[in-house]
Amino acid sequence: MTRNVLVTGGAGYIGSHACKALAANGYVPVTVDNFATGWRDAVKYGPLVEADLLDRAALDAAFATYRPIAVMHFAAFSLVGEARQNPGKYWRNNVLGSLTLIEAAIAAGCLDFVFSSTCATYGDQDGVVLNEESPQRPHNAYGSSKRAVEEMLRDFGASDGLRSVIFRYFNVAGSDPDGEIGENHRPETHLIPVMLEAIDGKRPELVINGTDYPTHDGTCVRDYVHVVDLVEAHLRGLEWLRDGKGSRVFNLGTGAGFSVKEVLSHARAATGHKVPHRFGPRRSGDAASLVSGSQRALQELGWDPKHSSLKRMIQDAWTWHKTGGYSS
Ligand code: UDP
Numbered sequence: 001m002t003r004n005v006l007v008t009g010g011a012g013y014i015g016s017h018a019c020k021a022l023a024a025n026g027y028v029p030v031t032v033d034n035f036a037t038g039w040r041d042a043v044k045y046g047p048l049v050e051a052d053l054l055d056r057a058a059l060d061a062a063f064a065t066y067r068p069i070a071v072m073h074f075a076a077f078s079l080v081g082e083a084r085q086n087p088g089k090y091w092r093n094n095v096l097g098s099l100t101l102i103e104a105a106i107a108a109g110c111l112d113f114v115f116s117s118t119c120a121t122y123g124d125q126d127g128v129v130l131n132e133e134s135p136q137r138p139h140n141a142y143g144s145s146k147r148a149v150e151e152m153l154r155d156f157g158a159s160d161g162l163r164s165v166i167f168r169y170f171n172v173a174g175s176d177p178d179g180e181i182g183e184n185h186r187p188e189t190h191l192i193p194v195m196l197e198a199i200d201g202k203r204p205e206l207v208i209n210g211t212d213y214p215t216h217d218g219t220c221v222r223d224y225v226h227v228v229d230l231v232e233a234h235l236r237g238l239e240w241l242r243d244g245k246g247s248r249v250f251n252l253g254t255g256a257g258f259s260v261k262e263v264l265s266h267a268r269a270a271t272g273h274k275v276p277h278r279f280g281p282r283r284s285g286d287a288a289s290l291v292s293g294s295q296r297a298l299q300e301l302g303w304d305p306k307h308s309s310l311k312r313m314i315q316d317a318w319t320w321h322k323t324g325g326y327s328s
Contacts, residue, residue: 004028005238006068006110008053008101009075010046011038014116014172014227016181018072019045021231027238030066032059033075036093039326042181053097056104063108070112070238071105073098079189080120080140084285087141094145099152106160112241113153113164114234119223119253121147121168124287127215131293132168132249140285150249157247165237170223170253170292172230174313175320182320183227191222191263192314196321199273206275208260210282213289219260221289223253226313229305236301250301253292254308263310270314 005022009015010031015038019029023045031043034052047066051058053075076094077083083090098115105113120143121136128134138144153164173192175182183193191206198206211218233252240248258266264275297303307313 004066004068006071008032013183015074016042017227018231041326059104072114074116080285083140083142090141090145098149115166117146117168119290127289129293164247166249173224174226174316184325206277207280221257223291226307250297251292257291266310
């Protein structure tokens with residue numbers, strides 16, 4: 001048996017960190033990426049297959065060449081605002097791409113599947129802490145496309161014995177503490193990297209999206225988790241499947257919610273710089289509050305998100321930001 005793991009989206013932010021963690025733990029991450037949003041510079045820890053997930057023949061060839069023992073599926077579009085404006089892009093890529101991948105994996109006999117899902121599948125639920133049994137009521141095509149793939153995995157579990165660990169991420173932040181890889185989006189829309197761009201003058205200011213939410217200070221509350229902790233949970237999820245423990249859903253967050261204004265004040269403490277900002281209107285598709293109940297991951301996977309203080313995440317993101325990021 002090989003130690004190969006097929007990693008879709010391995011050139012992206014979370015996928016590249018997963019590749020590093022896999023390689024550090026004796027696996028060979030085989031990146032499958034079409035570079036729609038990924039970076040060639042981020043593929044450092046194993047072979048690359050440049051392919052689109054809608055290209056079944058290319059996927060079949062990748063499974064035949066590398067005979068992976070499992071799939072980690074990160075490749076997806078993930079911007080809430082864009083999903084509201086262009087739902088077709090999300091349904092085509094996230095849902096049809098996943099269907100093609102799942103069918104190729106099953107045809108190759110590769111039945112252990114780790115899937116990157118999202119708290120956006122829960123939608124907006126009035127500030128309650130969300131656990132894995134909370135109802136899923138996504139209110140944008142990003143959340144609905146991910147929920148559809150979750151359902152697809154369950155259906156193929158029943159029909160073909162596919163075993164899946166589904167991780168519902170809350171807000172992933174921070175970067176590799178060694179500075180080898182990091183978070184780089186084109187264009188950047190995520191709160192912490194946008195804040196850092198405002199600090200170093202790459203953009204004039206941060207616009208706070210809405211101050212009239214029903215939260216303690218009117219700005220959106222999110223649960224931030226360090227990417228290093230997040231990918232560590234994926235290794236545990238992979239071992240869970242390889243130990244024959246079967247399909248399971250886990251939230252990945254810390255259970256601590258921070259408002260946009262609170263993240264801003266932590267950024268000042270973590271970087272020593274004030275974040276130039278102004279207040280703007282709400283961003284379409286945003287939930288007021290998304291906070292995880294993560295007991296299941298802690299108890300069943302033995303997960304310990306020890307890097308996930310806001311200060312540490314911002315400091316690691318700042319270290320990466322100062323490198324200038326990827327060039328290609
Ligand atoms: N946000 C903001 N200004 C920005 C980027 C983000 O106010 O320039 C807010 C955003 O509206 C949300 C929170 O920060 O309430 C986290 O957004 P992000 O895009 O980082 O992650 P998401 O929650 O959409 O996955």
